[in-house]
Amino acid sequence: MKREERLVTQITPKSEDFSRWYVDVIRRAELADYAPMKGMMVIRPYGYAIWENIQAHLDRRIKATGHVNAYFPLFIPESFLRKEMDHLKGFAPEVAWVTHGGQEELEERLAVRPTSEAIIGAMYAKWIQSWRDLPVLINQWANVVRWEKVTRPFLRTTEFLWQEGHTAHETEEEAREETLKILRLYQEFIETELAIPVIAGKKTSKEKFAGALETYSVEALMSDGRALQMGTSHHLGQHFSRVFNIRFEDRNQNLQYVWQTSWGVSTRLIGAVIMSHGDDSGLKLPPRIAPIQVIIVPISIGNWKEKVLPVALDLEKKLAAAGIRVKLDAREEYTPGWKFAEYELRGVPLRVEVGPRDIKENQVILVRRDNGEKLATSQDNLVERIIDCLEAIQKNLFTLALNFQKENTHDVDSYEDFKKIIEERRGFIRAWWCGEVSCEEAIKEETSATIRVIPLEKIREGEGCCLYCKKKATDYVYFARAY
């Protein structure tokens, strides 16, 4: 038992070294493991179960807004990528190339998709003829590969899982509406299901997607004060429709190029959950995406098998029947104390302890992972109480994250203050910017902070001067050091 007790606590404290803490949590909670190939990871069952829950919640929303799923090929001929030069340049350094099939060398090498605009564009050119065929609203759940130099589990890996939506529309206005509709869908989904507040806004030209007219993103603040891009939604304009010749006969019998969008979120969201909510004891999972929402630990003393176990089994059955993801851990080779630590590490939102004394008093002890609160709770209407408690935990995790975000968002007017805060406290910094890429680049060079978004919501009234060049500002924007 000794050895295992120690294992549970074998996580680098978050405050000591955030990066090591992050990796320790992933490995100890068995979310993922390093594959033998550089930069690649294996998503282990516990991590994959989180992804399945994320998929279910998001897929429902994607379908409810009229989109359908499909599947496009993994390989994209090099000539297809070459058609849109910005797109090629943006992705060329990151592409894994297939050059041989079986024993033969291929005539044209194939890219393992880094994203699917090019192959989907080629298919849409076949499928779309008339305005009656529009809009096309297709999403794909798939793996993609980007040959990254520096990798970190979930946040940046050579291969990752994602969904990529690709839509085609009659008008520019409709495409922009779709872009923003999805951005808001991502925001609502991330805030509701992952309990992570995000800032929705537009990327600067420098930061936009290779081949897009405009890129929008939702950005969150991790608990180390660095920003993470949680999802992007691109208004592609007619860039791809022109090179792939995706044309339709409009309502006046004129040939027009379609207007397109694309948008995606990935397994990176799991990294965001870890970094937003976790603490020194490990993960804290929002109930809505937790593979195990409730862990029942019987206190194995005295005649617990006769008195306690039947109550625990009964509760497990009732919770499962109510649709709660519940697990009873009645293993005898582990102590209750070991189990407490283990499921805390794994971020299980709610623990139910039940021992001989609780049975006598017709109660159980509920222990919340979000705040450590212990509640002696009557066994009457226990299922309802537990459901309420899970909802309270979900809400509280969001509130905690929102408070953290607010406390770590600073409005500054001077570049001196900016540098000081970015160095000492990190977080989001909001400031006036002139719209010039030169100032954006200089600030990045000098502080490692980038413009995360030009927010959709107007934050500050009036006019101001650019933080860097002091010329007239166009936007009040979010800066941060980012992952």
Next chain:
Amino acid sequence: MKREERLVTQITPKSEDFSRWYVDVIRRAELADYAPMKGMMVIRPYGYAIWENIQAHLDRRIKATGHVNAYFPLFIPESFLRKEMDHLKGFAPEVAWVTHGGQEELEERLAVRPTSEAIIGAMYAKWIQSWRDLPVLINQWANVVRWEKVTRPFLRTTEFLWQEGHTAHETEEEAREETLKILRLYQEFIETELAIPVIAGKKTSKEKFAGALETYSVEALMSDGRALQMGTSHHLGQHFSRVFNIRFEDRNQNLQYVWQTSWGVSTRLIGAVIMSHGDDSGLKLPPRIAPIQVIIVPISIGNWKEKVLPVALDLEKKLAAAGIRVKLDAREEYTPGWKFAEYELRGVPLRVEVGPRDIKENQVILVRRDNGEKLATSQDNLVERIIDCLEAIQKNLFTLALNFQKENTHDVDSYEDFKKIIEERRGFIRAWWCGEVSCEEAIKEETSATIRVIPLEKIREGEGCCLYCKKKATDYVYFARAY
């Protein structure tokens, strides 16, 4: 309208040319389309929705038997494949090789997974230490690539989607039990959800998986009389655990190699559904996997918008609330007749026609896709009647397929009869076989028929002589020409 009416009927009759009929159905029903790269396909939304339903039904069964999902890397280093030589030889001709990442040539080339035994073996060696870690019961939903020379949509494509289960056990017996448990799970799933009867059995050594000790499969008879392998379950023995060094400390503190299984079904199942149930009018989808189970077509004559449409909308709402996948097609630019043909082509199991006259008589017309039956049905308790009707359709499709299979299964004792039947009638042929690969190969060479399985169920009592060499037979087996 003329042009579209013609389009609906633009399918080669099944009896005229089965292969062309198959491809016509796939393209006209928009299940899939050819990608611009040889041998690759795009699964279009209607086809992908069938796959999603298949996944949901199968995933539920996989989880109910204690398995969990995970995700392993797409790429496998060549040296890993080389560790198990049978495995390498089996797959080497079919592997797509990645040789470059970004601008750099890789030191070791990477296989795009043709199957994942090798990479999963390497991970299991890390994860498994003790008998307490066993069994490991992991499944993966993924894409795989096999560089096929001759391809056919859904049946054999360069890339396909599948699930692959990979388990590790303490004992050989447990591994064999798992292999057979999954085989039976596949059988029950395919018969229940896809309405396709299958024969469960063992593959001959010649036909077994590269690296397996034993391979089992479920085989179905398509409506052209050719067999299709629907799914396989492999008892891997210790082949992979020995080369990947997957060892555990057993209950007596001895180091042992684990016993493994692997098993999979793929998007090929969609091809099986098309070929088992379809007819000259197109697809016939079993209700349990149909993306649209009920199509409501209002008869757009007279004052239908005032009288008929509200009833149709109300029925749509009620069916959706009851969990039925329903669609109301009230488009005015298409005639009811065009819609009838279109949804027949797409295999929608049940059509509800409702016109002004039906409203007067408080009825609707139900038209079954499986047998063409038209039933004037009261609007009272209509939802229940429709649910019953869908169940009847599901059962009838299975019965029809089972009758076809029985009628096309022939027991023969002479090789002359065998050749005659295989040439004139195809189907399954059951005969005695001596167990020698030489006879198996000679029969294949001379008739193109292969041994599909040595059935699990004993079919014929007594003893017999090998169909080919006349020596004493060991098994009574299923032969067929196969896809």
